[in-house]
Amino acid sequence: MANACLQLSGFLLSCLGWLGIIIATATNDWVYMCKYGLNTCKKMDELEARGPWADCVISTGLYHCVSLTQILDLPAYVQTTRALMTTGSILGLPAVGMLLMSMPCINLGSEPQSSKNKRTVLGGVLILITALCGLVSTVWFPFGAHQLQGLMAFGFSLYTGWVGTLFSLLGGCILTCCSVQSSHSYQDNSRFYYSKQGGGNQPAASSVNHAKSAHV
Numbered sequence: 001m002a003n004a005c006l007q008l009s010g011f012l013l014s015c016l017g018w019l020g021i022i023i024a025t026a027t028n029d030w031v032y033m034c035k036y037g038l039n040t041c042k043k044m045d046e047l048e049a050r051g052p053w054a055d056c057v058i059s060t061g062l063y064h065c066v067s068l069t070q071i072l073d074l075p076a077y078v079q080t081t082r083a084l085m086t087t088g089s090i091l092g093l094p095a096v097g098m099l100l101m102s103m104p105c106i107n108l109g110s111e112p113q114s115s116k117n118k119r120t121v122l123g124g125v126l127i128l129i130t131a132l133c134g135l136v137s138t139v140w141f142p143f144g145a146h147q148l149q150g151l152m153a154f155g156f157s158l159y160t161g162w163v164g165t166l167f168s169l170l171g172g173c174i175l176t177c178c179s180v181q182s183s184h185s186y187q188d189n190s191r192f193y194y195s196k197q198g199g200g201n202q203p204a205a206s207s208v209n210h211a212k213s214a215h216v
Helices: 002-026 038-043 076-101 111-149 156-213
Strands: 030-035 046-050 054-058 063-067 150-153
Touching: 002 111, 002 156, 030 111, 046 156, 054 150, 054 156, 076 156, 111 156
Parallel strands: none
Antiparallel strands: 030 046, 030 150, 046 054, 054 063
């Protein structure tokens, strides 16, 4: 029962983390660039929001974005963030699918528990890779933007990416650890059952040999 609760908690955390990474990937409010205070820049139409896909200008009644289409002219941190966040978003789909098929309440025919544990471990590893992609991107992007632009503030998308990365790390660790422990305990129980059967047959064989010797 405890293992099932841990697996369900890890699955929910992984789903929330993957959703947060998708939201961070699809939005552009990663960092706000401004030479003055945020309110002052917004009144002067000088508040800029930078993301992996577009540069936006934010004012009191305007939100205008220009897509970053010149891929070869983009800085390395923008290109890396695009690649990693896209990879993490794509890897999350098969990971969530495998984890869903490994839930205790779902049975695929007469599948043994060991196969479900292996699928859970694989799904947990994919979630951890997704979290690693999000972690590198959400740390490198603001650092690179600060090196080029100077003064800045963190945006909604960056906070969402951090939360999604944290949830994915927690969910992946819970799923991987509890599934590995379940696999070890399942193997230990099988060995104990086999040794118990073998131990039960030995006295019968010895009693037969003793009877033969007594008859002679």
